[in-house]
Amino acid sequence: xxxxxxxxxxxxxxxxxxxxxxxxxxxxxxxxxxxxxxxxxxxxxxxxxxxxxxxxxxxxxxxxxxxxxxxxxxxxxxxxxxxxxxxxxxxxxxxxxxxxxxxxxxxxxxxxxxxxxxxxxxxxxxxxxxxxxxxxxxxxxxxxxxxxxxxxxxxxxxxxxxxxxxxxxxxxxxxxxxxxxxxxxxxxxxxxxxxxxxxxxxxxxxxxxxxxxxxxxxxxxxxxxxxxxxxxxxxxxxx
Amino acid sequence: xxxxxxxxxxxxxxxxxxxxxxxxxxxxxxxxxxxxxxxxxxxxxxxxxxxxxxxxxxxxxxxxxxxxxxxxxxxxxxxxxxxxxxxxxxxxxxxxxxxxxxxxxxxxxxxxxxxxxxxxxxxxxxxxxxxxxxxxxxxxxxxxxxxxxxxxxxxxxxxxxxxxxxxxxxxxxxxxxxxxxxxxxxxxxxxxxxxxxxxxxxxxxxxxxxxxxxxxxxxxxxxxxxxxxxxxxxxxxxxxxxxxxxxxxxxxxxxxxxxxxxxxxxxxxxxxxxxxxxxxxxxxxxxxxxxxxxxxxxxxxxxxxxxxxxxxxxxxxxxxxxxxxxxxxxxxxxxxxxxxxxxxxxxxxxxxxxxxxxxxxxxxxxxxxxxxxxxxxxxxxxxxxxxxxxxxxxxxxxxxxxxxxxxxxxxxxxxxxxxxxxxxxxxxxxxxxxxxxxxxxxxxxxxxxxxxxxxxxxxxxxxxxxxxxxxxxxxxxxxxxxxxxxxxxxxxxxxxxxxxxxxxxxxxxxxxxxxxxxxxxxxxxxxxxxxxxxxxxxxxxxxxxxxxxxxxxxxxxxxxxxxxxxxxxxxxxxxxxxxxxxxxxxxxxxxxxxxxxxxxxxxxxxxxxxxxxxxxxxxxxxxxxxxxxxxxxxxxxxxxxxxxxxxxxxxxxxxxxxxxxxxxxxxxxxxxxxxxxxxxxxxxxxxxxxxxxxxxxxxxxxxxxxxxxxxxxxxxxxxxxxxxxxxxxxxxxxxxxxxxxxxxxxxxxx
Numbered sequence: 001x002x003x004x005x006x007x008x009x010x011x012x013x014x015x016x017x018x019x020x021x022x023x024x025x026x027x028x029x030x031x032x033x034x035x036x037x038x039x040x041x042x043x044x045x046x047x048x049x050x051x052x053x054x055x056x057x058x059x060x061x062x063x064x065x066x067x068x069x070x071x072x073x074x075x076x077x078x079x080x081x082x083x084x085x086x087x088x089x090x091x092x093x094x095x096x097x098x099x100x101x102x103x104x105x106x107x108x109x110x111x112x113x114x115x116x117x118x119x120x121x122x123x124x125x126x127x128x129x130x131x132x133x134x135x136x137x138x139x140x141x142x143x144x145x146x147x148x149x150x151x152x153x154x155x156x157x158x159x160x161x162x163x164x165x166x167x168x169x170x171x172x173x174x175x176x177x178x179x180x181x182x183x184x185x186x187x188x189x190x191x192x193x194x195x196x197x198x199x200x201x202x203x204x205x206x207x208x209x210x211x212x213x214x215x216x217x218x219x220x221x222x223x224x225x226x227x228x229x230x231x232x233x234x235x236x237x238x239x
Numbered sequence: 240x241x242x243x244x245x246x247x248x249x250x251x252x253x254x255x256x257x258x259x260x261x262x263x264x265x266x267x268x269x270x271x272x273x274x275x276x277x278x279x280x281x282x283x284x285x286x287x288x289x290x291x292x293x294x295x296x297x298x299x300x301x302x303x304x305x306x307x308x309x310x311x312x313x314x315x316x317x318x319x320x321x322x323x324x325x326x327x328x329x330x331x332x333x334x335x336x337x338x339x340x341x342x343x344x345x346x347x348x349x350x351x352x353x354x355x356x357x358x359x360x361x362x363x364x365x366x367x368x369x370x371x372x373x374x375x376x377x378x379x380x381x382x383x384x385x386x387x388x389x390x391x392x393x394x395x396x397x398x399x400x401x402x403x404x405x406x407x408x409x410x411x412x413x414x415x416x417x418x419x420x421x422x423x424x425x426x427x428x429x430x431x432x433x434x435x436x437x438x439x440x441x442x443x444x445x446x447x448x449x450x451x452x453x454x455x456x457x458x459x460x461x462x463x464x465x466x467x468x469x470x471x472x473x474x475x476x477x478x479x480x481x482x483x484x485x486x487x488x489x490x491x492x493x494x495x496x497x498x499x500x501x502x503x504x505x506x507x508x509x510x511x512x513x514x515x516x517x518x519x520x521x522x523x524x525x526x527x528x529x530x531x532x533x534x535x536x537x538x539x540x541x542x543x544x545x546x547x548x549x550x551x552x553x554x555x556x557x558x559x560x561x562x563x564x565x566x567x568x569x570x571x572x573x574x575x576x577x578x579x580x581x582x583x584x585x586x587x588x589x590x591x592x593x594x595x596x597x598x599x600x601x602x603x604x605x606x607x608x609x610x611x612x613x614x615x616x617x618x619x620x621x622x623x624x625x626x627x628x629x630x631x632x633x634x635x636x637x638x639x640x641x642x643x644x645x646x647x648x649x650x651x652x653x654x655x656x657x658x659x660x661x662x663x664x665x666x667x668x669x670x671x672x673x674x675x676x677x678x679x680x681x682x683x684x685x686x687x688x689x690x691x692x693x694x695x696x697x698x699x700x701x702x703x704x705x706x707x708x709x710x711x712x713x714x715x716x717x718x719x720x721x722x723x724x725x726x727x728x729x730x731x732x733x734x735x736x737x738x739x740x741x742x743x744x745x746x747x748x749x750x751x752x753x754x755x756x757x758x759x760x761x762x763x764x765x766x767x768x769x770x771x772x773x774x775x776x777x778x779x780x781x782x783x784x785x786x787x788x789x790x791x792x793x794x795x796x797x798x799x800x801x802x803x804x805x806x807x808x809x810x811x812x813x814x815x816x817x818x819x820x821x822x823x824x825x826x827x828x829x830x831x832x833x834x835x836x837x838x839x840x841x842x843x844x845x846x847x848x849x850x851x852x853x854x855x856x857x858x859x860x861x862x863x864x865x866x867x868x869x870x871x872x873x874x875x876x877x878x879x880x881x882x883x884x885x886x887x888x889x890x891x892x893x894x895x896x897x898x899x900x901x902x903x904x905x906x907x908x909x910x911x912x913x914x915x916x917x918x919x920x921x922x923x924x925x926x927x928x929x930x931x932x933x934x935x936x937x938x939x940x941x942x943x944x945x946x947x948x949x950x951x952x953x954x955x956x957x958x959x960x961x962x963x964x965x966x967x968x969x970x971x972x973x974x975x976x977x978x979x980x981x982x983x984x985x986x987x988x989x
Contacts, residue, residue, distance in 0.1 A: 009496045009584055012408020016677040019693065049675075051406040054492025110401050112672045141405065141672040206674045211691055211806070213680065213816030 004042030013049035047088025060090030089199030106182025129219030138202035165189035260287035295620035322776025347395025360515035367434030379423030406491035411671035412688035424786030464559025538591035630752030662983025700734035707792035709857035718763025733876025734801030746790025811879025822902025826956035834925030845919035909953025
């Protein structure tokens with residue numbers, strides 16, 4: 001699948017996503033410049049992590065107004081796949097492609113640590129390599145990952161099954177101590193109503209290779225590009 | 240040659256004004272002689288910056304010559320923005336360490352942040368893409384009411400480092416953090432960065448080719464940081480707070496785009512030389528580039544992009560505004576660079592050209608404000624052989640004090656684990672992104688960080704080390720120990736050391752006792768470098784770390800980079816991050832203690848932290864024994880025998896075993912044939928390794944062949960740390976120890 005990784009000034013996980021898509025999953029991957037207006041035929045668009053525009057004003061807010069985002073919006077509205085990781089998730093919230101907003105982490109400090117996530121949906125292409133209830137370990141690295149919305153909107157999000165990943169402990173239980181950034185309902189990742197737009201704070205691209213000691217994130221990126229042949233291999237590896 | 244004019248309103252330069260700029264009478268006389276006249280106000284500012292300790296190394300140069308700087312791997316040794324070594328497979332690594340001590344004490348957040356920014360620029364200026372940072376930090380006492388300011392400094396420094404490195408997207412993968420009262424009045428912030436590039440991609444900071452344009456790129460010039468280099472060359476006193484405006488302000492976002500734009504420009508083929516504007520700003524970048532190329536330069540200061548129009552030439556030349564670079568390009572091709580910069584949203588301006596006059600001529604609003612010879616100012620800066628003599632109280636320091644045998648070693652262990660010095664540093668590490676760029680196999684908190692090198696079968700290992708108490712008690716031995724420990728840390732992961740950088744943090748060299756410490760530490764480091772065949776390829780000297788006559792402990796921070804040729808070899812026993820990181824992970828593994836111990840307590844953590852004494856001789860460093868141990872560890876790693884390894888350092892054997900147990904809450908049962916005090920001895924050249932049962936014979940045979948003492952002491956497993964010793968036993972729940980260890984630092988910083 002042709003994959004486009006959007007490069008904003010300040011993106012710093014663009015190369016990591018490219019590496020996994022191109023070298024690990026052997027997909028055709030290309031960088032898309034933020035001032036471009038075309039997605040160059042990419043079927044999967046990734047908004048990578050980093051500090052686009054230095055996170056000035058609010059994380060992701062300036063990037064949401066980049067020229068390329070109009071094309072990303074059209075792609076999403078037409079049912080195309082859009083994946084926002086960390087700063088990319090923040091951009092999806094700022095553009096309104098996903099609901100809600102981010103606050104500073106609960107303890108007001110940057111948080112760089114491995115967390116556990118519970119998979120809440122397995123009927124989406126993104127999660128086709130996981131089963132509902134699976135517990136994944138992934139690194140997070142952010143200062144603003146404390147997800148928030150109104151109570152009514154959160155209820156609606158839950159009712160529609162848009163919560164895809166939640167912060168849990170290693171045993172898969174929702175515990176306040178496992179929700180380190182303080183997100184409402186321990187939300188780590190959500191999708192839009194159509195399921196084609198996914199945003200999450202943890203970094204699957206940093207845990208997609210055995211050499212780095214953790215492949216839990218590979219299943220998500222493999223699902224994103226729907227590499228069918230790899231599903232079995234991943235499941236066998238405990239992915 | 241033109242005779243520059245002084246403008247109305249500029250002070251008249253005389254020896255008193257020169258003294259205010261930190262120039263001695265002799266230095267000022269030499270400057271007048273060099274120019275054949277009195278300097279202008281702008282020229283005085285330029286000369287004072289170039290003659291500052293920070294830029295000229297005038298008090299340390301004579302000692303730095305002791306370091307070995309060559310090996311078959313060295314591509315660029317000291318003198319460039321960063322040293323460069325060959326790491327194999329067509330790749331080279333550029334790295335350096337630099338201090339930002341003075342600014343961080345005055346304004347911790349910006350001081351530390353700009354320290355990271357400066358060292359990253361030093362690396363990418365060489366054409367290398369930064370892939371890792373380390374930070375070596377020393378703070379004073381943080382407990383109680385007296386520690387309030389220090390807690391503020393810890394918080395600010397950690398946030399500053401994190402916010403800068405995280406935003407630029409360079410992982411901070413290790414370092415060290417120590418606490419000691421000698422840093423109450425001067426903290427140390429030493430930032431290290433490492434970058435990699437293909438061997439043909441290295442650039443140097445050289446201005447050459449008369450007529451070639453000089454481009455200014457990045458942030459505009461403001462008044463921040465004026466005289467930063469001079470401030471960093473003075474001791475603190477009651478007035479130092481007033482120097483806050485000399486601390487620079489960082490903008491990591493601009494740094495990130497400057498990094499990307501600079502690397503792209505360097506790949507474009509039209510750039511000839513690059514230099515960042517660090518200490519002493521435009522002055523040092525312009526003069527040093529010209530000096531390296533044996534050239535001159537003409538700058539029109541009206542073309543320098545300014546934040547406010549009212550800056551004077553003096554201020555323009557001395558500003559230390561951050562995130563600025565100078566490029567020299569081929570004539571007529573500056574547009575290509577300007578286009579790349581502007582695509583990244585950066586300003587670029589042609590501010591002058593290279594000449595063959597050997598002089599720097601600066602003009603501003605139609606008049607010449609400076610016209611000075613380049614080479615004599617840069618390379619001919621004064622060199623001092625300062626009087627050096629052992630401090631008067633050295634004998635008193637080295638008087639051997641008998642250590643009490645611990646009545647309850649478990650309790651002593653728990654007390655040590657509960658100190659900020661030896662407690663878990665996760666509170667700091669989790670504020671730093673350590674996994675971005677997806678190369679981190681072993682991150683912070685282990686003996687050495689390990690990063691894979693994408694596209695090759697190999698990996699890089701990094702560590703930074705120094706024990707200031709050892710250096711204070713016996714500087715030469717302390718210097719040796721810092722290098723030996725770093726080499727040993729690399730050996731624990733099977734890495735061969737390929738190059739060293741350092742940051743020499745001392746008090747005033749005008750004090751003969753301090754000058755002696757500096758000379759002795761360097762001598763000890765140089766001895767060890769020669770013994771291990773580790774070249775020094777870059778470094779930094781920070782002197783005048785003292786407040787009202789109280790100097791910091793001598794702190795020659797060492798960072799060494801090593802190469803693991805084939806990762807595949809070392810990972811035979813399990814996942815690389817388990818095998819190479821610190822901590823027991825597989826019950827049933829045998830624990831083997833390597834090396835022998837004669838009982839070393841001088842400057843030990845046991846003596847300092849539990850008995851409040853800092854006296855005697857530090858542990859003896861037997862360089863041959865260290866080399867034998869390191870060779871054995873590397874051999875065992877290559878053979879894939881080890882499932883884990885941890886060196887014995889501060890706190891000794893019991894602490895090292897506890898650290899291995901606490902990481903994953905897996906205990907051990909072991910027995911040693913020494914008394915309880917020896918559990919805390921800091922005898923050097925020792926390590927504990929874990930091996931699968933079937934591999935112990937291979938290891939023991941190799942140890943015997945290599946002349947390294949080796950004893951099987953026990954087995955990994957259970958949830959208790961059980962250690963029998965002569966006349967007793969330690970038996971503690973790992974969870975309980977871990978709780979104390981984890982809570983130590985968060986509790987101390989409040």
